[in-house]
Amino acid sequence: MNSDSDLQIAGDILEVPHLLQPAREHPATVAEFVGLARAIAADRSQWEHLVEYDATSRWYHRLRTGPGYEVWLLSWVPGQGSGLHDHGRSSGVLTLLEGELTERTERGTRALTAGAQRVFAPGYVHEVVNDSLEPAVSLHVYYPGLTEMPMHAARCAATVADGVAEDVVTA
Numbered sequence: 001m002n003s004d005s006d007l008q009i010a011g012d013i014l015e016v017p018h019l020l021q022p023a024r025e026h027p028a029t030v031a032e033f034v035g036l037a038r039a040i041a042a043d044r045s046q047w048e049h050l051v052e053y054d055a056t057s058r059w060y061h062r063l064r065t066g067p068g069y070e071v072w073l074l075s076w077v078p079g080q081g082s083g084l085h086d087h088g089r090s091s092g093v094l095t096l097l098e099g100e101l102t103e104r105t106e107r108g109t110r111a112l113t114a115g116a117q118r119v120f121a122p123g124y125v126h127e128v129v130n131d132s133l134e135p136a137v138s139l140h141v142y143y144p145g146l147t148e149m150p151m152h153a154a155r156c157a158a159t160v161a162d163g164v165a166e167d168v169v170t171a
Contacts (some may be wrong), residue, residue, distance in 0.1 A: 026067055026068075030093075034093050036071070036093075037093045037141050038125060039096070040071065040095075041095050047073050047097070047139070048123065050063070051073065052144060053135055054075070054077070055077055057080070058082070061072065061074075062071045064137055068143055068145065070143075071140070071141050072140040073138075073139055074140060075131035075135060076101060076128075076132075076138070078132060080129070080165060081129035082129070082156055083127060083154075084125060084127040084152040085150060085152060086124055087122065087146060088123075088150060089147070090122060090143060090144055090147070091119075091120065091143055092140055092146075093120075093140070093141040094128070094139075094140055095115075095116070095140075096112045096113060097138060099132060100114075100130070101131075101138065103126050104126065104128075106125070112128075125152055
């Protein structure tokens with residue numbers, strides 16, 4: 001018997017109800033949260049008219065909520081930063097919509113440009129700063145919704161002096 005022809009499907013396989021997954025109204029997996037962030041980023045009409053810039057503090061606006069998650073829009077003028085923090089029990093997706101931001105962790109520094117995405121787990125410690133000369137806009141999806149943002153003592157990424165990596169503590 002030829003195993004390639006042993007199985008034949010009669011009729012429309014899409015009519016078998018138990019094989020179909022119902023479309024989710026809200027995201028539930030990391031991949032779906034990343035997809036949500038990408039979809040919002042691609043549709044400027046959802047967020048562009050809401051953006052404001054505040055010279056005294058980072059501006060933020062809760063754009064959307066769903067069961068167990070929140071979507072936030074943030075703007076960053078040059079020199080503004082988050083301070084070193086984590087997101088408590090929340091995981092997240094950071095998507096840069098416009099401009100440039102710098103992410104600093106104990107492991108290093110990463111430049112983020114428009115379209116960049118960072119997915120992070122609960123307890124992930126980082127600092128995000130606008131080191132550029134132009135404003136930036138970012139989108140943040142937190143799941144579960146953000147209930148705390150513990151701040152940490154200011155520590156910068158490891159630096160290399162005389163070929164030896166050292167931690168640098170800033171005041």
